[in-house]
Amino acid sequence: MAHVGLIGIGVMGASFAQNLAEEGHSVSMLDRSIEKMQAVADAGKALKGDLIICKDAEALIKSLPTPRTVLVLVPSGAPLDSVIEMVKPLLDKGDLIADLGNSYYKETERRTAELENLGLYFLGMGISGGAEGARHGPSIMAGGSRESWARVEGALKDAAAKFEGTPCCDWFGPGGSGHFIKMLHNGIEYADMQQIAESYGIMRDGLGMSAGEIADVYKSWMNGPLNSYLIEIAGEVAAATDPKTGGAMLDIILDKAGQKGTGRWSVVESLHLGQPNSLIAAAVEARNLSAQKDMRLEMETIFGASPTALGNALGDRDDAINSLEQAMIAAKVCAYTQGFEILHAASNEFEWNLDLAAIARVWRAGCIIRSVFLDEISDVYDNGGRSNLALSPVFGQRLKDHIPALQQVTAAAVAHGLHVPAMFAALSFHNMSRTGQSTANMIQGLRDYFGAHTFERLDDLGTAVNGPWHD
Numbered sequence: 037m038a039h040v041g042l043i044g045i046g047v048m049g050a051s052f053a054q055n056l057a058e059e060g061h062s063v064s065m066l067d068r069s070i071e072k073m074q075a076v077a078d079a080g081k082a083l084k085g086d087l088i089i090c091k092d093a094e095a096l097i098k099s100l101p102t103p104r105t106v107l108v109l110v111p112s113g114a115p116l117d118s119v120i121e122m123v124k125p126l127l128d129k130g131d132l133i134a135d136l137g138n139s140y141y142k143e144t145e146r147r148t149a150e151l152e153n154l155g156l157y158f159l160g161m162g163i164s165g166g167a168e169g170a171r172h173g174p175s176i177m178a179g180g181s182r183e184s185w186a187r188v189e190g191a192l193k194d195a196a197a198k199f200e201g202t203p204c205c206d207w208f209g210p211g212g213s214g215h216f217i218k219m220l221h222n223g224i225e226y227a228d229m230q231q232i233a234e235s236y237g238i239m240r241d242g243l244g245m246s247a248g249e250i251a252d253v254y255k256s257w258m259n260g261p262l263n264s265y266l267i268e269i270a271g272e273v274a275a276a277t278d279p280k281t282g283g284a285m286l287d288i289i290l291d292k293a294g295q296k297g298t299g300r301w302s303v304v305e306s307l308h309l310g311q312p313n314s315l316i317a318a319a320v321e322a323r324n325l326s327a328q329k330d331m332r333l334e335m336e337t338i339f340g341a342s343p344t345a346l347g348n349a350l351g352d353r354d355d356a357i358n359s360l361e362q363a364m365i366a367a368k369v370c371a372y373t374q375g376f377e378i379l380h381a382a383s384n385e386f387e388w389n390l391d392l393a394a395i396a397r398v399w400r401a402g403c404i405i406r407s408v409f410l411d412e413i414s415d416v417y418d419n420g421g422r423s424n425l426a427l428s429p430v431f432g433q434r435l436k437d438h439i440p441a442l443q444q445v446t447a448a449a450v451a452h453g454l455h456v457p458a459m460f461a462a463l464s465f466h467n468m469s470r471t472g473q474s475t476a477n478m479i480q481g482l483r484d485y486f487g488a489h490t491f492e493r494l495d496d497l498g499t500a501v502n503g504p505w506h507d
Contacts, residue, residue, distance in 0.1 A: 037061050037085065038191040041096050043119055044109035045069070050076045051171035052109060052136070052163075052195070057085035059194040064088040064099040097126040104131040105188055112139040120147065129155030132184050136161050138298055141179075141212030141219060148180060148211050157184035160211070162218020164403035165197065173197035175403035176205035177221070177395070179214030197402025199411075204398040209388035216305070216382055217395055220375055223302025223316040225266075225404050226295075227371040230319035230458040232270050235360055238445070241343035242454050243353055247284035251275035253357055261365050261434070264407030293323040302378075309381040314465050315371045318457035342453035349448040362441030363459060369434050370462035372409060373425040380423035393417035426469065439466060 038061045042053050045067035053063045053076055062085045065073045070089070077087040090096040097104065104127060108119050116135060123133065133151065135144065135158070144160035151158040158180060165174035176196050178185055185207040196205035208214055232254075239245040239253065254271035257263070276285035299320045306313035325332070336342075350356035376392055383390035396414035400406055416428045425431045446463050449456040468474065480491040481503060490500035 038105070038188070039064070039101055040188070040191065041066065041090075041100050041104065041106040042109065043067070043093075043096070043106065043123070045072045045076055046109065047167045048136075048163075048170045049109040051167045052107075052174075053087060054080050054083065055171050055173070055195045056191060057083040057087050059191070060084040061191050061194065062086040062088065064090050064096050066090045066093060066096045093122050093126060097123065102128065102131070103187070104128070105134065106132065107134045107136055107188075109136045112137045112143070117147075120151075124151075124154070124156070127156055130157070132157040132159065132187050134159040134161055134180075134184075134188060135215075136163050138162065138218065138222070138296065139215050140301060141215040144179065144212035144215045152181075157181060157187070159184050159188065160213075160215040161192075162215050162221065164218065164221055164399075164405075166404065169197065169402050173204070173402050175221075175398050175401065175406070177214045177217040177398060178205075178207045179209055179212055179216070180207075181210065182207065199397070199401040202397065204400060204402045206391075206394050206398050208390055208394065209383075211386075213386070213388045213390065216386075216388075217379065217390070219298050219301050219305070220379055221399065221403060221405060222298035223313070224371055224375045226299040226302070226319035226323075227315040227375075227458055228264070228266050228368070228405055230315075230322055231364055231367050231371070231462075232266060233322070234449075234454075234456045234459055235364055236270070236274070237343070238346070238360060238449060238454055238456070239357070242346035242449065242452060243356055244345060245353075247274045247286045257361055257364075260361065261408065262361065262368070264409070265404060266407075290329075291326055292329050293326045295320070295323050299323070305382070306374075306378045309378060309385060311374070311378045311381050312465055313374055313378060314461035315367070315374055315458050318461040322455070322457055342455065344452045346448055346452050346454075349452065350445065359441045359445050362438040363445035366435055366438035366442040366466070367459050367462035368409065369425065369431050369438075370465050371458075372413065373431070374465065376413070376425055377423055391417075392423060426466075435466065439463075442466075 041064045042049055043066045045065050053065055056063050057080050065087060067073050073089045077089055080087045088099055090099060106123055108116060110116055110119055116137060120133060139160060148158045160179045162177040163174045173196055176192055193203040193205045196203040208217055236250060239250045251271045251274035254267050254274060257267050274286050278285045278288045299316060303313055303317045303320055350359050379390055379392060379395060393414045396410045396417060400410045412430055416425060421428045426435055442459060442463050446456055446459050483489040484491050484503050485505050488502055488506060490502055493501060
């Protein structure tokens with residue numbers, strides 16, 4: 037059994053310490069709050085591994101066997117750097133620091149280089165699943181050297197979520213690769229959540245359904261291709277009762293969505309890689325707009341509320357819900373298609389040699405976006421499928437079957453003032469992707485006209501020319 041240090045005994049750290057101890061591993065804990073560490077140690081007295089309270093960094097380091105492994109679960113950025121600076125002088129060559137937070141992958145690359153120059157190892161590991169996952173089995177995505185991964189692999193696979201007995205935990209490549217994968221996981225999570233919010237809006241504002249009725253729809257969707265953790269908990273959120281008022285809890289929640297930055301990072305990095313990322317971008321923009329509550333209320337006063345009832349635009353209620361489910365399936369395929377294409381592009385750009393099937397496998401349990409889709413995605417890549425999921429037989433057929441419903445639902449929603457940016461982005465992405473002759477020739481003509489940027493002729497590909505407007 038392993039004996040590791042863990043700095044940061046917050047909600048996630050406390051849960052992960054108990055998880056490791058339950059698997060028989062010992063954890064030396066360090067936190068600014070003695071009370072937090074004591075509470076974790078008291079709660080874990082019956083666990084197989086020891087939970088050891090350390091008063092300071094020196095005590096933590098002295099408690100660990102060599103070569104030492106120090107896990108860190110603190111906020112990314114300056115707090116993480118301060119922890120590294122605190123323990124760095126106390127460590128010996130060959131010791132390992134592992135960051136389990138949501139760090140920006142380029143910062144992970146920097147920290148890896150700096151620490152390796154000192155003879156220390158550094159791992160950047162994304163973990164997903166929230167506090168519940170940290171306690172009972174998260175999905176873990178690691179990046180760094182193979183040697184550092186070998187040091188912690190056993191303990192982390194013990195603590196990770198399991199899908200049919202296989203740990204949802206793997207090493208993917210050097211440097212910041214693990215944190216890049218976690219970033220894209222969170223970006224896809226943004227897109228999934230936005231699509232769910234849009235379906236909720238269509239049912240609430242377009243079909244006049246109550247929160248309880250909407251909960252029943254989400255629960256029914258768990259019996260089909262949309263089966264996922266987020267759909268499951270959407271049903272629970274919609275079904276919940278507010279203990280204070282007795283009404284639907286969902287109707288009491290302020291409509292201002294929070295975010296911590298990984299969605300924005302996903303959008304920025306996809307742009308740098310030249311990859312479409314319109315669904316995540318739509319989700320980030322929707323959260324940004326949701327935060328501007330006062331502006332939205334003022335705009336509603338001036339222009340009137342945008343949503344109107346759908347009436348029979350999608351048929352009766354049962355027909356509308358059936359079309360909505362199909363539209364959600366098509367939009368979800370588009371979101372995952374974009375996400376995995378970004379991962380493929382990053383793998384090529386940074387020479388990470390990412391295993392897309394392995395990424396899908398570690399997302400099958402423990403993480404927030406776990407769904408039946410991911411088992412199918414791993415099968416596609418395991419069987420030699422191309423990175424573009426839309427070109428695989430199973431997902432290509434899903435698009436053929438369900439894009440008409442996405443077209444119908446999006447058109448009806450837009451016509452009735454319902455806000456569906458992610459669904460609209462999915463439809464536009466799919467339509468552009470299957471258009472052999474796009475309108476970019478006009479863009480090239482304009483660029484050449486005002487900037488002499490040149491273009492290629494269809495009858496002379498490979499040769500840069502200017503248009504007649506420069507004669």
